[in-house]
Structures are given as structure tokens and as C-alpha cells.
Amino acid sequence: MSLSSHLQELKKKHVALSEAVEKAQRAPGTDDLHIADLKKQKLRIKEEITRLAPEAVM
8 A cells, every 4th residue: 555545545544433432422421432442543643644644745
């Protein structure tokens, strides 16, 4: 898998997690720990995108 395709997949996962967080926050009775876990996953992916993005330019 090339770096650019890997970045595209990470971005897709980030968007999907954003949608999942929003959906979970709107749903009554959603566990706060579940929302926090989704947000942590989203942050890890964002950090990896940020780390890899400069390498894609080179």
C-alpha cells in the first residue's frame, strides 16, 4: 500500500469516527466511556495523519 493510499484510508476512518462520535452524543443513554474511547481513536488517527502527511509531500 502506498503512503498516499494509506493516508486516504486513515482520513476515511477519521471521518467515520467523527460521525460515530456525533451519533453517540445525540443518542440518549450512550455511555460516556464509549464516546471517550471513540474520541481517543479519532485523535490517534489524526496524530498519525499529521505525522505521515509531511512525508507524503517529499
